[in-house]
Amino acid sequence: MLKKSKGLKSRLIELKKFDITDIKGSSSDKIKRIIPKVFKTVRKAIAGYKKELAELPKEIQTVPKEFWMEIEEKAAILGIDLIGYAPIDDKLMFEEDHIGGIEVLYQNAIVLGMEMDYDAIDTAPDPPAGVESMNIYAELGEATNKLTNFIRSKGYRAIACHPLGGPILYPAMAVKAGLGQIGTQGLLITKKFGPRQRLSLIAVNISPLPEKIEVKFEIEAYCQKCKRCALMCPVNAIYDEPIVNENGTVTRIDGENCIQYFYETTGCSVCIKECPFHKIGYKAMYYSRL
Ligand code: SF4
Numbered sequence: 001m002l003k004k005s006k007g008l009k010s011r012l013i014e015l016k017k018f019d020i021t022d023i024k025g026s027s028s029d030k031i032k033r034i035i036p037k038v039f040k041t042v043r044k045a046i047a048g049y050k051k052e053l054a055e056l057p058k059e060i061q062t063v064p065k066e067f068w069m070e071i072e073e074k075a076a077i078l079g080i081d082l083i084g085y086a087p088i089d090d091k092l093m094f095e096e097d098h099i100g101g102i103e104v105l106y107q108n109a110i111v112l113g114m115e116m117d118y119d120a121i122d123t124a125p126d127p128p129a130g131v132e133s134m135n136i137y138a139e140l141g142e143a144t145n146k147l148t149n150f151i152r153s154k155g156y157r158a159i160a161c162h163p164l165g166g167p168i169l170y171p172a173m174a175v176k177a178g179l180g181q182i183g184t185q186g187l188l189i190t191k192k193f194g195p196r197q198r199l200s201l202i203a204v205n206i207s208p209l210p211e212k213i214e215v216k217f218e219i220e221a222y223c224q225k226c227k228r229c230a231l232m233c234p235v236n237a238i239y240d241e242p243i244v245n246e247n248g249t250v251t252r253i254d255g256e257n258c259i260q261y262f263y264e265t266t267g268c269s270v271c272i273k274e275c276p277f278h279k280i281g282y283k284a285m286y287y288s289r290l
């Protein structure tokens with residue numbers, strides 16, 4: 001019933017390496033308000049996880065179909081823009097969740113996404129883009145905690161996985177949940193927002209999941225022709241050809257190069273800003289190909 005990592009390694013994000021002292025003007029005031037909220041939402045998620053561990057359920061709980069409608073209504077009220085469902089794939093679970101310390105998950109997942117502001121991301125790699133990334137870590141973190149509490153209030157068991165860090169590879173889980181596909185820059189690309197969203201997840205001890213509606217959405221052909229993110233990455237961190245690892249996962253980014261620049265700019269986001277799925281959207285991309 002409980003899922004554990006099969007040994008997938010994760011990259012440590014060292015929050016103290018984000019240098020916010022260089023951020024000036026209104027972005028400076030905003031980031032000073034946002035960072036404490038990020039930490040607060042992380043702490044709440046950790047506290048909730050510890051409560052779950054204190055008395056683990058013995059068997060999976062069954063929910064009626066209508067329950068999922070309630071969840072989606074509540075998620076929309078909380079400002080969550082994307083929602084999908086998939087069983088937890090333990091091969092995608094990290095050996096270590098550096099931020100939240102989560103080691104076990106229930107067997108099913110609700111995958112969540114929240115849009116980042118278009119104009120803010122369009123300033124990348126300048127501070128408003130990084131500040132918006134942090135803002136959505138805080139907002140989605142809070143919404144994920146609240147939706148988890150809502151599920152618990154209905155008598156079901158749930159573990160909130162914060163958007164910052166996390167115990168599982170969110171983009172790959174989002175693909176399994178039918179929310180989109182992975183682009184050359186390794187990010188989830190959705191029809192609604194392209195790569196311009198942050199992701200989180202709630203692991204739930206409930207079943208059956210709603211039936212998945214298959215949506216035809218192919219981006220590989222676009223990526224093969226485009227490669228714009230790789231060209232525009234300021235530190236050449238995006239591989240031309242992805243590396244397929246022994247465990248079946250795919251590495252698209254030179255993580256060491258990316259993370260240094262990511263720290264320096266408090267969140268970079270150039271490969272989001274430059275992606276045509278962000279610039280003009282999926283529909284326009286689709287018709288431009290005809
Ligand atoms: S976040 Fe920035 S540094 Fe990292 S891959 Fe994207 S463009 Fe390159």
Ligand code: SF4
Pocket residue numbers: 183184185222223224226227228229230274275276277
């Ligand atoms: S910028 Fe181009 S190659 Fe990169 S993810 Fe977007 S569509 Fe694909």
